[in-house]
Amino acid sequence: MGEEPLVRWDWIGRNWPEIQELLADHIIMALVPVVAGLLLALPLGLAGARWRWLYQPTVGTMNVIYSLPSLAVFIVLIPITGLATRATIIVPLTFYAMAVLIPAVVDGLTSVPEHVRQSAVAMGFTPLRRLLRVELPIAVPVVLAGLRVATVSSISLVSVGALVGRGGLGYLFIDGWQRQFPTPIVVGVVLTAILAAVADLLLVVAQRWLTPWSTARSRVREAA
Amino acid sequence: MITFDGVTKRYPDGTVAVDDLSLEVPTGEITVFVGPSGCGKTTSLRMINRMIDPSGGRILLDGVDVTTIDPPTLRRGIGYVIQQAGLFPHRKIVDNVATVPYLLGWDKKKARARAMELLERVGLDLRLAERYPFQLSGGQQQRVGVARALAADPPVLLMDEPFSAVDPIVRASLQEELLRLQAELNKTIVFVTHDIDEAIKLGDRVAVLRVGGRLAQLADPATLLAEPADDFVREFLGRDRGIRRLSFVPGDGLRLRGDLTVPVSAEVSSVRGTAEAWLVVVGDDGGPLGWIAPKDLPDSGTLAEVPAAPYGTFVRGRDSLRSALDAALLSPSGNAVAVDGSGRVVGVATREALDEALARVADGARG
Numbered sequence: 001m002g003e004e005p006l007v008r009w010d011w012i013g014r015n016w017p018e019i020q021e022l023l024a025d026h027i028i029m030a031l032v033p034v035v036a037g038l039l040l041a042l043p044l045g046l047a048g049a050r051w052r053w054l055y056q057p058t059v060g061t062m063n064v065i066y067s068l069p070s071l072a073v074f075i076v077l078i079p080i081t082g083l084a085t086r087a088t089i090i091v092p093l094t095f096y097a098m099a100v101l102i103p104a105v106v107d108g109l110t111s112v113p114e115h116v117r118q119s120a121v122a123m124g125f126t127p128l129r130r131l132l133r134v135e136l137p138i139a140v141p142v143v144l145a146g147l148r149v150a151t152v153s154s155i156s157l158v159s160v161g162a163l164v165g166r167g168g169l170g171y172l173f174i175d176g177w178q179r180q181f182p183t184p185i186v187v188g189v190v191l192t193a194i195l196a197a198v199a200d201l202l203l204v205v206a207q208r209w210l211t212p213w214s215t216a217r218s219r220v221r222e223a224a
Numbered sequence: 225m226i227t228f229d230g231v232t233k234r235y236p237d238g239t240v241a242v243d244d245l246s247l248e249v250p251t252g253e254i255t256v257f258v259g260p261s262g263c264g265k266t267t268s269l270r271m272i273n274r275m276i277d278p279s280g281g282r283i284l285l286d287g288v289d290v291t292t293i294d295p296p297t298l299r300r301g302i303g304y305v306i307q308q309a310g311l312f313p314h315r316k317i318v319d320n321v322a323t324v325p326y327l328l329g330w331d332k333k334k335a336r337a338r339a340m341e342l343l344e345r346v347g348l349d350l351r352l353a354e355r356y357p358f359q360l361s362g363g364q365q366q367r368v369g370v371a372r373a374l375a376a377d378p379p380v381l382l383m384d385e386p387f388s389a390v391d392p393i394v395r396a397s398l399q400e401e402l403l404r405l406q407a408e409l410n411k412t413i414v415f416v417t418h419d420i421d422e423a424i425k426l427g428d429r430v431a432v433l434r435v436g437g438r439l440a441q442l443a444d445p446a447t448l449l450a451e452p453a454d455d456f457v458r459e460f461l462g463r464d465r466g467i468r469r470l471s472f473v474p475g476d477g478l479r480l481r482g483d484l485t486v487p488v489s490a491e492v493s494s495v496r497g498t499a500e501a502w503l504v505v506v507g508d509d510g511g512p513l514g515w516i517a518p519k520d521l522p523d524s525g526t527l528a529e530v531p532a533a534p535y536g537t538f539v540r541g542r543d544s545l546r547s548a549l550d551a552a553l554l555s556p557s558g559n560a561v562a563v564d565g566s567g568r569v570v571g572v573a574t575r576e577a578l579d580e581a582l583a584r585v586a587d588g589a590r591g
Contacts, residue, residue: 115307115308140314213315213357213358
């Protein structure tokens with residue numbers, strides 16, 4: 001009998017249904033926080049851009065939360081949200097996403113040039129319409145850049161949840177490590193990386209589609 | 225008509241931007257607010273469309289106090305052009321121009337058709353319509369800004385230093401374009417600038433404001449140059465006031481001589497005997513070819529073979545005395561060639577004729 005190969009394809013074949021389940025679980029636990037974080041970051045970011053004094057305390061609080069080790073937060077949450085539940089993972093990751101997205105929304109809104117804002121006022125936009133039709137669309141490239149960071153980091157952080165019993169593809173790391181069997185670890189790493197790459201690519205495509213005026217601009221800059 | 229009635233803008237910290245300003249902006253004319261920074265010219269402009277509300281006094285738009293009108297409604301009826309154009313970077317040029325029609329609820333097709341019409345009107349290539357603002361030059365963007373302000377055909381146009389961020393050559397062409405548009409559209413325009421030359425070039429009337437927001441003088445450009453109200457205005461007008469004033473004196477009053485022209489086909493011998501020091505050679509199409517000095521001519525041949533000296537022209541019935549004087553200074557003869565609208569020579573304004581006209585202007589300045 002030869003040396004144990006790095007990847008045993010027959011194991012993958014036999015466990016494929018379970019791997020798919022873990023992948024789906026991973027996607028849900030990674031993306032729900034990003035979407036929820038964005039929905040929460042929009043009003044908070046708007047408030048922070050409008051009332052500048054709110055901005056520093058909000059971002060400060062978010063940074064403190066971001067600095068807490070994810071494992072510690074998962075453990076603290078277990079009595080509230082339960083062991084090995086999705087909520088135990090989703091709640092902290094939502095805060096992490098917000099920590100990235102609130103500054104992105106504020107920066108995006110403050111990236112609207114003053115003369116553009118002034119001309120929107122002078123043209124007779126009502127404040128709400130100005131926000132929806134002028135300021136938010138112009139903020140989109142900056143917000144999407146933040147969204148890419150939040151998405152990739154969320155996808156990678158889900159794995160840590162395996163230590164409290166719910167980590168999506170992270171389960172494969174624990175499984176492989178405990179059994180001194182490399183195949184699940186390789187599968188987990190590769191799938192996590194592919195997932196992150198695909199999510200990032202989709203966001204880049206979305207940005208090109210949503211903001212042709214911005215991608216065209218960067219293309220011109222490259223050419224110059 | 226826009227009426228400023230004792231308008232004051234005092235900020236909570238005590239700064240007074242505009243102090244008891246009373247003046248009238250007549251319908252269908254360009255009124256320029258000009259002054260150094262801190263004179264409240266932009267604040268005054270922005271109080272018209274309520275981007276700033278006055279702390280005292282009233283602004284009436286055709287008799288209606290603007291503070292009684294809901295700001296978005298008021299603003300949709302007043303065109304606004306800002307420095308750097310303020311175009312929406314995320315919208316195509318055509319949609320930028322159609323902004324106010326969209327806000328007014330026009331259907332998209334009608335709004336876009338109107339936008340295309342305006343792009344053409346301000347002299348832009350219609351192929352630019354589907355581009356984004358960053359793909360246009362500063363001058364083009366500013367033209368789009370003007371088109372956008374005109375889109376819903378507002379009777380009033382506010383222009384806040386619209387041309388100060390572009391280079392001088394582009395600025396001059398934008399100014400010409402504005403005067404051409406205004407000749408067609410007869411809008412009531414309030415134009416803010418810190419550049420007195422721009423004010424004099426564009427304004428039917430010029431309001432000079434001093435720091436602290438007080439009106440120093442309100443007059444048409446020629447009067448302003450001839451009779452500045454005080455030292456502040458005189459200093460602000462700067463050098464060459466007398467020469468610049470000549471731009472507002474029509475060249476029509478110049479006495480022209482018709483006997484100083486000679487056709488290019490003439491024989492040299494036919495002009496050698498004349499007592500005149502200089503003659504204008506006129507081409508077969510009636511246009512000027514240059515000056516010749518009869519005493520320096522060769523012995524034979526036609527005038528076509530003789531090198532002619534440079535010349536300057538002014539258009540009779542259109543150009544000012546300043547243009548005529550300029551034309552004279554471009555010729556070794558010191559005389560200006562008068563041409564008609566199609567460039568045909570109609571006569572010569574001699575140094576003596578220019579001198580008489582200048583003397584009349586100087587006489588006017590005395591009294």
